[in-house]
Amino acid sequence: MKIKWHGHSCFEINGTKNIIIDPFLKNNPKATTTEVTPDIIAITHGHADHMGDTTTIAKKHHCKIVAIHEIAKYLATCNIECEGMNKGGTIAIEKINFTMTEAIHSASIEEAEPHFDGGCPAGFIIEDNNTRIYHAGDTALFRDMQLIGELYKPQIAMLPMGGRYTMGPREAAIATSWLQPEIAIPMHYNTFPAIKQSPREFKELIARECNTKVVIMEPGETIEYQNPKNPKNL
Ligand code: ZN
Numbered sequence: 001m002k003i004k005w006h007g008h009s010c011f012e013i014n015g016t017k018n019i020i021i022d023p024f025l026k027n028n029p030k031a032t033t034t035e036v037t038p039d040i041i042a043i044t045h046g047h048a049d050h051m052g053d054t055t056t057i058a059k060k061h062h063c064k065i066v067a068i069h070e071i072a073k074y075l076a077t078c079n080i081e082c083e084g085m086n087k088g089g090t091i092a093i094e095k096i097n098f099t100m101t102e103a104i105h106s107a108s109i110e111e112a113e114p115h116f117d118g119g120c121p122a123g124f125i126i127e128d129n130n131t132r133i134y135h136a137g138d139t140a141l142f143r144d145m146q147l148i149g150e151l152y153k154p155q156i157a158m159l160p161m162g163g164r165y166t167m168g169p170r171e172a173a174i175a176t177s178w179l180q181p182e183i184a185i186p187m188h189y190n191t192f193p194a195i196k197q198s199p200r201e202f203k204e205l206i207a208r209e210c211n212t213k214v215v216i217m218e219p220g221e222t223i224e225y226q227n228p229k230n231p232k233n234l
Pocket of ligand 1: 045047050105106138165
């Protein structure tokens with residue numbers, strides 16, 4: 001499985017299919033490209049830096065989309081099909097399981113005029129061929145991240161740590177200790193001056209808390225994850 005970071009909260013997960021999460025590219029100062037060809041788009045919430053280029057990409061590539069019910073209703077008004085779901089539920093798209101999790105944040109759809117009710121913000125557990133990735137969306141620290149760790153046992157956690165709008169490094173390090181993933185990837189920092197943070201601080205804090213490996217990615221960088229339980233590399 002390949003994981004590419006486009007900066008901010010936007011990741012492409014290329015396993016059995018190509019999934020893009022929170023496709024914020026065109027207006028993302030850290031993104032190195034706007035050319036993506038996903039099979040599936042997953043949206044954590046309606047803010048512009050997360051829904052991003054969803055409508056443009058969807059119209060161009062006719063990919064599947066998964067988001068909370070209210071975002072699906074909004075996309076229907078743009079003639080875009082979206083699999084609506086809600087927290088605690090799981091749906092399979094192209095044999096990949098998407099489970100919607102809690103996130104503590106706000107969620108109006110900013111591209112709609114006037115702003116449209118975006119329901120609630122969310123995170124996802126994405127399971128592709130026994131590899132489980134937790135993308136926390138935008139969120140404060142909440143104790144049930146421990147439950148998310150126990151229930152879904154994600155090998156990889158993508159956690160916001162820019163502060164101001166989400167957790168900062170300290171809270172994200174505590175979240176990591178509760179989730180106990182093999183790998184933690186910090187996100188949602190240094191995109192704009194308001195969320196300037198040091199990923200080194202996050203790494204040092206985690207080294208004191210647990211054995212999780214912190215992978216600090218550069219925007220545009222791709223890493224490869226080999227699930228030790230999978231016989232072949234996906
Ligand atoms: Zn947000």
